[in-house]
Amino acid sequence: MDASIIKKVRRAQPLIHHLTNQVVMNFTANGLLAFGGSPIMAKAKEEAEDIGKIVDGVLINIGTVMPQDVQSMILAGKTANERDIPVVFDPVGVKASSFRNEVAKEILQVVRPTIIKGNASELAYLANIPWESKGVDSVGTGDVEEVAIKIAQIYETTVVLTGETDVICTGEELIHNMLGHELLTRMTGAGCLLGSIITACLTTNDPTELQAKTAVSFYGLAAQYAATRQNVTGPGTFIPQFIDALSMEVEALRGGNYA
Amino acid sequence: MDASIIKKVRRAQPLIHHLTNQVVMNFTANGLLAFGGSPIMAKAKEEAEDIGKIVDGVLINIGTVMPQDVQSMILAGKTANERDIPVVFDPVGVKASSFRNEVAKEILQVVRPTIIKGNASELAYLANIPWESKGVDSVGTGDVEEVAIKIAQIYETTVVLTGETDVICTGEELIHNMLGHELLTRMTGAGCLLGSIITACLTTNDPTELQAKTAVSFYGLAAQYAATRQNVTGPGTFIPQFIDALSMEVEALRGGNYA
Amino acid sequence: MDASIIKKVRRAQPLIHHLTNQVVMNFTANGLLAFGGSPIMAKAKEEAEDIGKIVDGVLINIGTVMPQDVQSMILAGKTANERDIPVVFDPVGVKASSFRNEVAKEILQVVRPTIIKGNASELAYLANIPWESKGVDSVGTGDVEEVAIKIAQIYETTVVLTGETDVICTGEELIHNMLGHELLTRMTGAGCLLGSIITACLTTNDPTELQAKTAVSFYGLAAQYAATRQNVTGPGTFIPQFIDALSMEVEALRGGNYA
Numbered sequence: 108m109d110a111s112i113i114k115k116v117r118r119a120q121p122l123i124h125h126l127t128n129q130v131v132m133n134f135t136a137n138g139l140l141a142f143g144g145s146p147i148m149a150k151a152k153e154e155a156e157d158i159g160k161i162v163d164g165v166l167i168n169i170g171t172v173m174p175q176d177v178q179s180m181i182l183a184g185k186t187a188n189e190r191d192i193p194v195v196f197d198p199v200g201v202k203a204s205s206f207r208n209e210v211a212k213e214i215l216q217v218v219r220p221t222i223i224k225g226n227a228s229e230l231a232y233l234a235n236i237p238w239e240s241k242g243v244d245s246v247g248t249g250d251v252e253e254v255a256i257k258i259a260q261i262y263e264t265t266v267v268l269t270g271e272t273d274v275i276c277t278g279e280e281l282i283h284n285m286l287g288h289e290l291l292t293r294m295t296g297a298g299c300l301l302g303s304i305i306t307a308c309l310t311t312n313d314p315t316e317l318q319a320k321t322a323v324s325f326y327g328l329a330a331q332y333a334a335t336r337q338n339v340t341g342p343g344t345f346i347p348q349f350i351d352a353l354s355m356e357v358e359a360l361r362g363g364n365y366a
Numbered sequence: 367m368d369a370s371i372i373k374k375v376r377r378a379q380p381l382i383h384h385l386t387n388q389v390v391m392n393f394t395a396n397g398l399l400a401f402g403g404s405p406i407m408a409k410a411k412e413e414a415e416d417i418g419k420i421v422d423g424v425l426i427n428i429g430t431v432m433p434q435d436v437q438s439m440i441l442a443g444k445t446a447n448e449r450d451i452p453v454v455f456d457p458v459g460v461k462a463s464s465f466r467n468e469v470a471k472e473i474l475q476v477v478r479p480t481i482i483k484g485n486a487s488e489l490a491y492l493a494n495i496p497w498e499s500k501g502v503d504s505v506g507t508g509d510v511e512e513v514a515i516k517i518a519q520i521y522e523t524t525v526v527l528t529g530e531t532d533v534i535c536t537g538e539e540l541i542h543n544m545l546g547h548e549l550l551t552r553m554t555g556a557g558c559l560l561g562s563i564i565t566a567c568l569t570t571n572d573p574t575e576l577q578a579k580t581a582v583s584f585y586g587l588a589a590q591y592a593a594t595r596q597n598v599t600g601p602g603t604f605i606p607q608f609i610d611a612l613s614m615e616v617e618a619l620r621g622g623n624y625a
Numbered sequence: 626m627d628a629s630i631i632k633k634v635r636r637a638q639p640l641i642h643h644l645t646n647q648v649v650m651n652f653t654a655n656g657l658l659a660f661g662g663s664p665i666m667a668k669a670k671e672e673a674e675d676i677g678k679i680v681d682g683v684l685i686n687i688g689t690v691m692p693q694d695v696q697s698m699i700l701a702g703k704t705a706n707e708r709d710i711p712v713v714f715d716p717v718g719v720k721a722s723s724f725r726n727e728v729a730k731e732i733l734q735v736v737r738p739t740i741i742k743g744n745a746s747e748l749a750y751l752a753n754i755p756w757e758s759k760g761v762d763s764v765g766t767g768d769v770e771e772v773a774i775k776i777a778q779i780y781e782t783t784v785v786l787t788g789e790t791d792v793i794c795t796g797e798e799l800i801h802n803m804l805g806h807e808l809l810t811r812m813t814g815a816g817c818l819l820g821s822i823i824t825a826c827l828t829t830n831d832p833t834e835l836q837a838k839t840a841v842s843f844y845g846l847a848a849q850y851a852a853t854r855q856n857v858t859g860p861g862t863f864i865p866q867f868i869d870a871l872s873m874e875v876e877a878l879r880g881g882n883y884a
Contacts, residue, residue, distance in 0.1 A: 122760045130391045130407050132648045136813035141860050147760040148648050150689045154722030161721065171409045203420065204413030242381045242406040295395035338597065338856065342400050343609025350861025389650045389666050430668045462679065463672030501640045501665040554654035554664065597856065601659050602868025
């Protein structure tokens with residue numbers, strides 16, 4: 108983790124356009140604000156290009172996607188590619204329906220993501236590797252490194268494969284992150300907000316793998332810190348503490364007496 | 367209440383498809399996750415059948431419904447009926463507009479719910495019994511048992527009528543639940559999340575009335591427990607504690623020193 | 626601030642129709658409920674008039690607006706004008722795209738708001754006064770009073786311009802509010818919920834400027850109180866306390882030991 112990337116984000120307060128799902132919009136906006144970024148969540152395709160011209164990064168997350176949302180995602184992503192600003196693509200539940208699969212394929216045909224981020228089941232599906240899933244969650248086990256490498260190759264992009272251990276693959280390099288906490292799996296939107304934090308970190312002038320590593324490590328560290336706060340008795344009381352932790356300095360998070 | 371039903375739900379972690387309103391999506395997802403279920407909230411009609419084939423239960427809630435959502439609700443409900451998995455129908459605010467009334471009627475013509483769940487005003491309206499309401503809330507008083515019985519007869523289904531005392535009607539039997547807390551009426555989505563918890567409980571191999579009774583009793587008990595937690599000073603601080611309580615064992619909730 | 630206005634709201638529990646953005650729906654509903662109002666959030670144009678006939682006030686907020694939402698906003702606003710009930714218009718991010726600009730203009734051509742509420746950048750844009758913005762946030766500085774006066778003149782309405790100091794302009798009078806807290810700027814939806822609280826206060830039989838002043842002062846006071854609660858360590862833990870504070874009496878909020 109490179110704490111200077113987080114400092115740069117907080118100084119610049121990058122404006123991140125979120126084309127994301129309805130379940131997590133409020134949580135994601137509050138999480139990114141706490142971290143130090145600035146969220147905008149326009150949905151209409153009529154404004155996707157205008158918004159695309161004023162933002163510093165774009166997150167495309169296909170949970171709860173409707174047909175009328177796809178064009179906005181494509182326009183925002185293409186505008187970001189033209190302006191050479193980062194795009195993160197999160198294929199939430201891509202395996203759950205042929206519609207969502209087709210939406211993912213359609214977006215990936217015209218938008219070049221800086222990072223593709225997903226759980227093992229989602230990315231395995233995009234890589235044509237068999238994997239067990241349940242709804243939008245990955246429940247199987249297998250060679251996550253193989254999946255990450257294959258996605259990096261097929262889509263010529265950096266990959267963040269989330270799980271108990273997160274795997275970051277640049278195509279040339281594999282990086283692992285073991286910071287994190289089980290409570291992140293017992294709430295909704297933990298992966299979605301991580302996509303937003305990653306997008307914010309991608310707006311600095313640092314190597315992509317270092318930005319990705321910093322985002323996922325910081326996120327895991329914040330979760331560990333929050334989980335050990337007094338009065339945290341489950342996912343409901345964890346969430347407000349986690350939001351607060353996202354606004355803290357790395358040093359302070361490390362001072363927490365997590366196990 | 368039969369605590370073994372809750373244990374079974376937690377073991378199976380049933381995947382519940384939510385066609386629900388935009389106000390409560392995040393809260394519902396977190397509440398069901400805490401309870402032990404697994405939420406999926408796909409909205410597009412293009413994927414309603416695919417999702418319908420992989421889930422264990424379906425919740426249809428017509429709050430904030432748009433015309434483009436109705437077909438998804440119908441497809442998901444019909445697929446659930448064909449697969450013989452539970453469907454819960456929550457006619458939120460059905461009385462507030464002729465549009466919403468027509469949507470409810472349209473759904474009920476082709477989808478057979480395992481349970482219809484609503485407040486007195488909503489169910490009275492569906493049963494053609496006069497009742498006072500205010501927006502999406504029931505404010506009048508009357509014979510709630512008559513309403514529940516009539517809905518059970520008309521729609522040949524089990525009914526959960528929520529209120530200070532919840533009434534469950536199987537057509538043959540009336541069951542009452544008095545566990546609950548006033549704070550549930552001072553937050554948004556308490557009824558909506560209950561619909562989700564009921565759907566999860568319906569996925570076990572137990573009698574419907576016992577599943578329904580267990581869901582509403584457990585929900586009320588969790589609310590009572592959460593309301594007496596230290597630091598709860600109103601609806602805002604109640605919500606995180608309530609989410610945590612939903613993840614607890616019945617015995618632990620009963621140990622709480624609620625009045 | 627006139628505490629009797631808040632008492633009247635809590636006695637009447639006015640039903641407020643929210644045509645608002647997807648990011649803040651849950652937070653707004655919980656905040657208004659805590660304050661003492663009753664939210665309804667119907668979205669379909671097919672029910673905008675029916676809902677418009679049963680409510681006590683209407684809030685139109687164009688964040689995340691989609692083309693299919695505009696007709697609902699117009700129908701709800703026109704119905705409110707015909708029934709002579711209050712309408713608050715919040716032009717969220719109006720400057721961010723020509724689409725959103727056109728939506729705002731289209732609404733303002735046919736709906737007469739009782740109050741237009743926005744930050745300096747949004748209102749400056751509607752008044753053709755140059756101002757710096759960033760996404761949906763105002764970051765520049767300038768003569769906020771000039772902006773408020775010009776909006777009041779152009780749209781013949783009362784204006785609430787939010788910022789570190791809020792400016793209320795009736796066309797004849799300028800009122801300032803300095804109650805508030807910096808944490809309100811570090812969470813999403815603080816301005817959106819304020820719009821809802823203002824709408825609720827407009828339903829009493831008091832002068833508009835007093836209603837507006839009461840709403841913004843109470844809101845700021847509640848934020849100050851919440852921010853100094855034990856265990857508040859950032860925006861995440863602030864939010865539940867803020868919701869609770871919105872349900873409190875003015876006297877109790879004043880008793881808090883805020884700086």
